[in-house]
Amino acid sequence: MKKLLIITLAFIVSTQLYSQTKIEEKAEAFFWGANDTHKSSFDIPEKWVNESAVILYKNENYDFHKFGKNVTYTTSIRKRVKLLDAAAVEEFSEFSFVNRFRSNKGRYTWKSKGDNVIGVKIVKSDGKEIIIDVSKDAIEVDGENKLAISNLEVGDIIDYYFYKVEPFKSTYPVGFDPVENTLSEEYPILEFKLFFETENDFFLNFNTYNGAPKLQELTSEKNNQRRYKLEVNDIEKRELPIWFYSLLELPSYKFQVFFARRSTYEKKALAFLPSKEDIVKESVSQEEVLELYENRFKPQGDIGDLKDFFKKKDYTDDSKKVTDAYYYMRHYYLTRFIEAFFVNEASILNNPFAYYGNSPVFIQNEKQFIRHFTSFLKRQKIDYDIVIAKKKYDGTIEDLLIEQNVSVLLKIKTPSPLYLSFFGPHTSINQYSPYLEGTDVYLLSNSKGRIEGITKSKLPSSTYKDNVIQKEISLSLNQDFSNIKVATINKFKGHFKEDEQYSTLLLHDYVNEDYKKYGTESLLELIRNKKVKIKFEKEFSALIEKLEERQKENLKKSIESEFNIPDAKDYNFNIKSTGRYGLDSLFSFEETYSIENSLIKKAGPNYIFEIGKFIGGQVDLDKDQKVRTENVHMTFPRSISYQIKLEIPEGYNVNGLDKLNKSVDNSAGSFISTAKLEGNLLIIDTLKVYKSSFLPNKDWPLLVQFLEEALQFTHEKILLKKA
Structure with a gap:
């Protein structure tokens, strides 16, 4: 049996090593192989001779493929950079990367391990090429590989690539991480090419902004395969002055890819999908916003926990009732668990959340908050709108393309409207991200908890007297x-x-305040076992003392x-x-x-x-x-x-x-x-x-x-x- 185990493990290891070698060979051939048309790129325009460095060629690639339930996402980038001064030499003298990683998409399995491959070569001024032996020269430090390039000189070209392969299994809809970049970067770019390759069941949202050229579709030999490119030359370097939103001002591109194997999964996807895989979606209409959200914000959540709080309370207006409900929910669904999170992280108690009873509700995101709070509003017959907003540094609501860029608030239709955002430990009524202030938004109107229409509106802005x-x-x-x-x-x-509260207040500064205000029990009071209680109190006090020392030192340094x-x-x-x-x-x-x-x-x-x-x-x-x-x-x-x-x-x-x-x-x-x-x-x-x-x-x-x-x-x- 032991011999069989050894053979099996040896097979796994040898397979992994062989697979890694194949990936390395594939990556090198892809960028530096016989079809490399940029192998002889050396010259830069006269206008850039005084720059620190010039990117002769930048190439990004995004490939999405599937075979049954198996999905493979391959992304890579290559840069060929001419170094024109000592600062650039220092900049490119070290690389950091991680060899292996696990995909966070699809089903968790050892087969879902992904690979990162890096290739680096130096091209001397006489044309001599020196390929760095990455596996030999890289040193692992704290789980990350460090690669030092020791023989770089002014006038050299450094030609490098990162190649990442991420496999996973999935039958359910999967959204890949969105990408939002400006065309320009720290150094000027002589030639930039971006390539996409997708196939059936992959949906692409892609658009360019602020004068950037449009994505072009390329011909493909396969009916189920789609290929695209974005090509730009002579890109000046990006200047980043103080108080500047680059995506709002500079030529840029944004995209996200969604995988959905069946039409039923397409409907479940939390994304603004194009109607077909062969259509590149460039914008999102009001009607599409309404269609996506009309069934996703139905009031949902047990608000029986609020009954005792509101018992024997009489309200003459809805504003006071909503305000009291918001702060109580902030405590009941968030701050009363704060001690348990710290205790759990410090391993003081095994499963501290069990002391709060069976299946305690902890509200974890803004969409869950909307559904839960509107359950209260529906029962109280208080009118509200759901606000669909987008942060101003990312463009206007008319430029909405990626669902993950949406922020959601509640607008309570009291005589003076109240705005409610997903709470943090210190969030207040009428407090929402300053990046949303003064922006155009969509309002989803409702009737008895059902979304029935959409209109355009604008969020209020604060003044210098408010902040x-x-x-x-x-x-x-x-x-x-x-x-x-x-x-x-x-x-x-x-x-x-809020930032000052996060950096200055410790958990007991505000958690105890909430316990006192609402008459709820602390974690210590919830522990009934005397022996466990004594041990907990001692270790928790030590944790608080340690946090206080760290807090005091941080404030002193500030x-x-x-x-x-x-x-x-x-x-x-x-x-x-x-x-x-x-x-x-x-x-x-x-x-x-x-x-x-x-x-x-x-x-x-x-x-x-x-x-x-x-x-x-x-x-x-x-x-x-x-x-x-x-x-x-x-x-x-x-x-x-x-x-x-x-x-x-x-x-x-x-x-x-x-x-x-x-x-x-x-x-x-x-x-x-x-x-x-x-x-x-x-x-x-x-x-x-x-x-x-x-x-x-x-x-x-x-x-x-x-x-x-x-x-x-x-x-x-x-x-x-x-x-």
């Missing part, structure tokens, strides 16, 4: 001026709030980065308000620490204090960035204010206040600062405002004006002069 950072900083100096004591009150509102100081001594913080029950509620916390031997210098009997540093780092544009032809796309309008109070040491006066008074205010934004003395306090107030999330390129100079004024403020100093 706010406020910092109140109190400073005091010790007698020899070697130490600055700092006490800060930080306040965040609107879109600033302070050091913000004010560019080497070390914040004696750092401590305290949460004042979590701000989790309303978009306008403030998230607030206090910090105390000290700065030693930094930001203050002795000048004879006086001291120079770099007071301007306390508004944190500012946007610093270089000479080239100040000239711009692209439109400006920011995430959201916002305002950031600092109030700095410095306690003037006894026996000293302050000089240099005039430089702390600045004012630039225009249609793009503003930076205004004032400084005044009140007794022994120097009080500095600064306000920086970005008035809009979008500016046409002609208004860029207006933005630069107040950005430069804010940057200059950080360089300002005061003189503490001996009286």
Whole structure:
């Protein structure tokens, strides 16, 4: 029996090795074989001789094939790059890749292991080719292969490819990962070719944007085979200035392929499929959006859990009822499980979710949230629309092509409409992605829980008054001026709030808040076994202590980065308000620490204090960035204010206040600062405002004006002069 096992294992290993060798040979022949028409590509146009590197040839390939239930997805890319300076040599001197992987598609089986193959060769200026022995030279580091190219020189050509084969079995519909790219990249491209090959049961959505050429269909010898290409020459390098959405502005292409073996599976596919496999779908109409979603958002979910919460509660309006339901559901279907997720990851308890009873409901995505919450709305006879939206960095709703790019919200039709998004631990009513603000959307109207129509609408936008950072900083100096004591009150509102909550709050900061608010039991209270409870409490406390130490260190590093100081001594913080029950509620916390031997210098009997540093780092544009032809796309309008109070040491006066008074205010934004003395306090107030999330390129100079004024403020100093 043991001998048979050894033989079987040896057969498997030898088969795998043989298969891998065949794939390597196939990949090399595909790119560098007898049909390689780019083997002699050496020259670059005169206009690009001063570039760091030029891509002589870029080739992408996507092949989709099936045999019965077996599906094989092969994707590959080749680049032939001429290196024109030392920076490019360094850039291409190392490659990282993983040899083997398991497909996440179809049925899980050892046969679904995929292969990554990499080929690299160097072409010297005299035409000599050096093919790198990847299997010999690559070194595995933390599960990833590292390949160092040691003999590259300026003037060399590096010709490399990645070739990936992903096999899997499937009878059900499978969506391949969407691809969304600009034609241009970091270096200019002399010639670019993209090839597609599909066959029956594969559905292709593909379109190009912003002036990119259309996909062309090629002739095929087989009736069930379809071949396409996209070909472009002389592509200038991609410039990526600050606040720029490349897919919105640059020539680009987007596609997704869906596999569905039968017409019944086509109907089950969550995708905007073309009507036939031989049609390339380029757009999605309102009617197709309605058709896809009208049966997918039927109210569904047991809302009996809400009965006890609403018992003995009387509501005079639906807005309050919906708001209370949203925050309770956020707790009941999410935050009350947070402890269990941490405990499970730390292996403190075996299956901690079992303590919540049989089959507890955990809402995991926005579509499940829509179905569950509309069950409540239907029972309460509250009118609503389902919002179908698309993030603005990916184009307009009219350009919708890929279902995975859809975001879904609820619009509650109360006198002042409420917008509900899939909740995270800190999400509020009327809070949704800033990338959706002001965008055109589709509204799916309903009657008694049934979707019955679709109309076009627009989502509201926030203003700079809605998205706010406020910092109140109190400073005091010790007698020899070697130490600055700092006490800060930080306040965040609107879109600033959630990121700060994630980075600052630990699970017990908000989970315990929810337990107290709703009277639910913690995981510790759910454990009835005394022995298990004692062990859990000890290990969970140790976990919390470890998380708190890590959190404190991260916040300390954030302070050091913000004010560019080497070390914040004696750092401590305290949460004042979590701000989790309303978009306008403030998230607030206090910090105390000290700065030693930094930001203050002795000048004879006086001291120079770099007071301007306390508004944190500012946007610093270089000479080239100040000239711009692209439109400006920011995430959201916002305002950031600092109030700095410095306690003037006894026996000293302050000089240099005039430089702390600045004012630039225009249609793009503003930076205004004032400084005044009140007794022994120097009080500095600064306000920086970005008035809009979008500016046409002609208004860029207006933005630069107040950005430069804010940057200059950080360089300002005061003189503490001996009286």
